[in-house]
Amino acid sequence: MILQALSVFPEMFEPVMSTSILGRARKAGLFEFQAFDLRDWTHDRHRTVDDEPYGGGQGMLMKVEPIFEAVEAISQDGPRPHVVFFTPCGVPFSQQTAERLASYDRLLFVCGRYEGMDERAYSLADECISIGDYVLTGGELPAMVVMDAVVRLLPGALGDEMSNKDESFATGDDGGLLEYSQYTRPAEFRDMRVPEVLLSGDHAKVDAWRRADALERTCRWRPDLIETACLSEAERARAEELLERYHGSNS
Known part of the structure; x- marks a missing residue:
């Protein structure tokens, strides 16, 4: 290019x-x-x-x-x-x-x-x-x-071709949401602990937690993205609950 x-x-x-x-x-x-x-x-x-x-x-x-x-x-x-x-x-x-x-x-x-x-x-x-x-x-x-x-989108620019996949605003079958919360060492800092699931080593559970967390963060901070996000029926129902919680009936 x-x-x-x-x-x-x-x-x-x-x-x-x-x-x-x-x-x-x-x-x-x-x-x-x-x-x-x-x-x-x-x-x-x-x-x-x-x-x-x-x-x-x-x-x-x-x-x-x-x-x-x-x-x-x-x-x-x-x-x-x-x-x-x-x-x-x-x-x-x-x-x-x-x-x-x-x-x-x-x-x-x-x-x-x-x-x-x-x-x-x-x-x-x-x-x-x-x-x-x-x-x-x-x-x-x-x-x-x-x-x-x-x-960043050019093949090889990030070194890891999967690095773009989960980022905020990424498009694709599972895109459209803000990126999930991320943590690194130490596991506890000033009484704030890393979610236990991230320490479990269970990749399926970690993936499920990340998807749920991305949905919640988007509903809380960027509710405008939910309408066009790629969501399952269950996720869409969960989003409605989260939007009501964070923004009330005007969401």
Whole structure:
């Protein structure tokens, strides 16, 4: 896979893309990464990428010309990338989106700044994504969030191919729930004990406990996930009981 980013601050990416799981996966050749400086596609001595918005208003807007030139130039080298922009108008990012993006051979993330971009720039996007309903200073952090989620899904990135299976928001026949509670040594700390079943060595009982715990944690902390979770009839009935307990009749 090829991951690329277009940014006014391309230097922001290297510390993240060369560290931890991303760094190991990159070193192993599971993906390639490049960050491009948008200013390389400007034509004035100040390398200007922004200007005042028509009609007035606060802040500056990113100019359309350098974005078009950059995306077109980058796209000419190799297979056409799937181009992703970040905007509050975008589709909310999810694990399902990460799984879909992981299927592409090449992704190009275009990172906005300032008050946003000239609206015409978005015509270059194959899709627009939002990572949440809050304001950031630029698209670099969202791009890194998405790339982290995507790289984790590449075969071999985690070392253990089963590592993704039980994680929160994982899809599949048993997915859609938050991950179960986890513990490590010591078995007792300040009168708080690890559940006995986890110390039993009985893998079937451990699996059953984990599934039940995942269901309870989801009902308590993210009840909005229950409607679309993959549950058996018995689990669905249990979820109704848990939702009533934690959230009352308004759940």
